[in-house]
Amino acid sequence: MFGGLLRGEYGTIRRIEEAGLLELKDLSLAEDRAPLNFQLGDTQVGVVLGRNHSGKTRLARTVAGLQAPVAGQVFLDGVDVTDQDPARRSVGLVYQAFVNYPTLTVAQNIASPLVARREAPGERVAQLAALLGLEDVLERLPSQLSGGQQQRVAIARALAKRPRLLVLDEPLVNLDFKLRESFAVELAALMREQGTAALYPTTDPREAFNLADTVLLLHDHQLVQAGAPMDVYQSPASVQAADLMSDPAVNVWRKDSAVYALRPEQLELERGHPDDVEFQVQVLSVETNGYETFLHVRPKWQEHWVARVVGMPQVRADASISLFAAVDAVMTFGEDGGHG
Known part of the structure; x- marks a missing residue:
């Protein structure tokens, strides 16, 4: 590639x-x-x-x-x-803010890069409007659109000149x-x-x-x-790489000359295998959204870890519990936090 x-x-x-x-x-x-x-x-x-x-x-x-x-x-x-x-x-550029011309219609906004290049915009505007679901709002001003629609307009305008x-x-x-x-x-x-x-x-x-x-x-x-x-x-x-690819952040601890890390979703409330690693923790707080729960906990040697578990377990704040992780889920790094 x-x-x-x-x-x-x-x-x-x-x-x-x-x-x-x-x-x-x-x-x-x-x-x-x-x-x-x-x-x-x-x-x-x-x-x-x-x-x-x-x-x-x-x-x-x-x-x-x-x-x-x-x-x-x-x-x-x-x-x-x-x-x-x-x-x-x-190169087309789309900003995080909804940058559209406020006095131009959706169709005119999409066509603006083509007009500047003296190209006939009609066919390209229709094509992009169909691709981005904007066909019904082409004659509206940006102020009359939802946030999602405004961002679609910005993307269509960026794509207009191919x-x-x-x-x-x-x-x-x-x-x-x-x-x-x-x-x-x-x-x-x-x-x-x-x-x-x-x-x-x-x-x-x-x-x-x-x-x-x-x-x-x-x-x-x-x-x-x-x-x-x-x-x-x-x-x-x-x-650092493991942490950037994790949400919430990875749970980290040091021992001897190594750094260890566990992702929140790899911590479980029950032992799945006799060789699983066990961590005794105190529950600080519990967050749930109905299909998964975030347990904010404190191990003996760390201030704050997060466990991300499926469902709504009956765990209360201030409880002392055990969390488990498979041995091969534990990531091992050198003393400087990188692989040797």
């Missing part, structure tokens, strides 16, 4: 086979940070996953040409576009939770149907699983790990 090497703070991560649409070569997002190398294949979705202020938006703006990198190069289709004007790049790459800077963050989930699935299907590659920054690992062909983990403006989402989830290169 790709070509070249993925390298970051933890060294060479993965070798890939053939050249991609987007290549970031020795790219530095901030002073005194290790450069990153990354490639995204043609028509693939790359999710950039990281906490707030990790460099996600800066990376998106750098690829779109709105911000210069500290060092390094950006290639699109093998062409160095690092110093190229944003308007000349075949960019080779679509950069979506957390476009679902202002939508409610249920709408975000359904929209993420639709968005992945839309990218495949349009044959457009996408770079998608987010803080939510669920969106990496729902959308990504490849995920790029960022921390402190540096590459932590990259690869297929399930590969990174199952074989994290470090505690």
Whole structure:
């Protein structure tokens, strides 16, 4: 799918086979940070996953040409576009805010990039409106739309000029939770149907699983790990990588010269096997949404862990209980939090 090497703070991560649409070569997002190398294949979705202020938006703006990198190069289709004007790049950009022209109708908003290029917009507007479910609101103003509809308009406008790459800077963050989930699935299907590659920054690992062909983990403006989402989830290169791919955060403890981690969903209330590891904890609080429950607990040597269990177990705050985990669920890292 790709070509070249993925390298970051933890060294060479993965070798890939053939050249991609987007290549970031020795790219530095901030002073005194290790450069990153990354490639995204043609028509693939790359999710950039990281906490707030990790460099996600800066990376998106750098690829779109709105911000210069500290060092390094950006290639699109093998062409160095690092110093190229944003308007000349075949890149569409969608912001997390609903950026639509307030005095233009939906149809006019979608057509605006084509009008600027003196292209007849009618057929493309109709096509995108059908794809994004906007056919019934084409004559409305943005103020007359729901949040989800406004974001669909912004995406349609970004796709209007058929960019080779679509950069979506957390476009679902202002939508409610249920709408975000359904929209993420639709968005992945839309990218495949349009044959457009996408770079998608987010803080939510669920969106990496729902959308990504490849995920790029960022921390402190540096590459932590990259690869297929399930590969990174199952074989994290470090505690930091495991934590970024987990929601809630992984439960961590140290012993001797090693660091251990467990995902919240891998803790159980009952022993499933005689060899399971047992943890005695005090329950701090209990949250439930009807189909799963989050137990906030305190082991003897830690301040706060979270167990994510199915259903609504009868567990009360202040109770002392045992939690269990399979031996092979425990992730082991070196003293510095990375694999040796």
